[in-house]
Amino acid sequence: MKTEPKILTEEKPFCTLCAERGELLYARLSDSLFGAPGQWNLFKCPRSNCGLIWLNPAPLPAELHKVYAHYYTHDATAESLGRKAVRLLYNGLSKLIQWPIGLAQARRRMEYLYLDDKFSGRLLDIGCGDGAYLRFMAARGWKAEGIDLDEQALKRARDLYRLNVSQGTLEEKDYTDSSFDAVTLRHVIEHLPDPLGTLRHCLRILRPGGTLVVVTPNSESLGHGITHEYWRGLEVPRHLNIFSLTALRRCARELGFTEPMQSSFTTATGADFILDESLALQARSQPGNLQGIEKKTLHFKRTLRAVLLQYREHLSLKRDPSIGEEAVLILQKR
Numbered sequence: 001m002k003t004e005p006k007i008l009t010e011e012k013p014f015c016t017l018c019a020e021r022g023e024l025l026y027a028r029l030s031d032s033l034f035g036a037p038g039q040w041n042l043f044k045c046p047r048s049n050c051g052l053i054w055l056n057p058a059p060l061p062a063e064l065h066k067v068y069a070h071y072y073t074h075d076a077t078a079e080s081l082g083r084k085a086v087r088l089l090y091n092g093l094s095k096l097i098q099w100p101i102g103l104a105q106a107r108r109r110m111e112y113l114y115l116d117d118k119f120s121g122r123l124l125d126i127g128c129g130d131g132a133y134l135r136f137m138a139a140r141g142w143k144a145e146g147i148d149l150d151e152q153a154l155k156r157a158r159d160l161y162r163l164n165v166s167q168g169t170l171e172e173k174d175y176t177d178s179s180f181d182a183v184t185l186r187h188v189i190e191h192l193p194d195p196l197g198t199l200r201h202c203l204r205i206l207r208p209g210g211t212l213v214v215v216t217p218n219s220e221s222l223g224h225g226i227t228h229e230y231w232r233g234l235e236v237p238r239h240l241n242i243f244s245l246t247a248l249r250r251c252a253r254e255l256g257f258t259e260p261m262q263s264s265f266t267t268a269t270g271a272d273f274i275l276d277e278s279l280a281l282q283a284r285s286q287p288g289n290l291q292g293i294e295k296k297t298l299h300f301k302r303t304l305r306a307v308l309l310q311y312r313e314h315l316s317l318k319r320d321p322s323i324g325e326e327a328v329l330i331l332q333k334r
């Protein structure tokens, strides 16, 4: 196996949201998904009104490209026939269960990233990948644009779907103030070195009355409680900050938002995927595997367990609203 270049790091002893000194949560984790080198620690903010988890030490900003060296945001490989047949069968049968318990409706809202009750307008999706969400929203009348860092994914978005996408970070773009009706970040904020700074930037380019939507793994989820250091949402060393519902609400407060201009909740809509991958990581727990989680073989018992856990999680949300696998923050700009 070829040796990867070492990633240079800096100490991050303090919480980026409230400046409290962190406490060690997990030590010496390795990247078993995409094989970035190094062993990584996660620290947690001890404040009960924050609870952010973060990577410490973290890669220096100039070194961040190294943690993405083998990382792909899209998968163009074909699914095996067996897996495809089971997936179609599962999707069909699961609707029969998901409608009566409200999970199908919750999934539908997630497909829109919670913009289903808004009039269409100009939308920016940050971290758009190959543009599946942009396509979905463009078909519903939105003037949808996207940015991402993964040039291969952007090429697919441009060549296959003729989408308006460009490479770079939000900070590198010169979007005018108050020029978007909605800005969305799905599984992006956890990758950002300065999450609050980027959210401020998002609010600057939103028009008054516009909507900012953030979806991110929830560190207080049922899945994290079951799989601990193997939970898929940790993803060292690419996830620099891992939020809970409380930490997201803290972000909203830091940005000057209170009810009713902010809403936040957790959801189990993506729990089958996150739980399945977390259980796979727990089962394999072999460091340094460059294959990532292989998708071609079917692990029926594990996948069934993930699906049943998803239903349990969804049904438990009424009693304990903070345990969904993903946390959602929605801000309406004044």
Ligand SMILES: [Zn+2]
Binding pocket: 015, 016, 017, 018, 019, 020, 045, 046, 047, 050, 051, 052
């Ligand atoms: Zn904190």
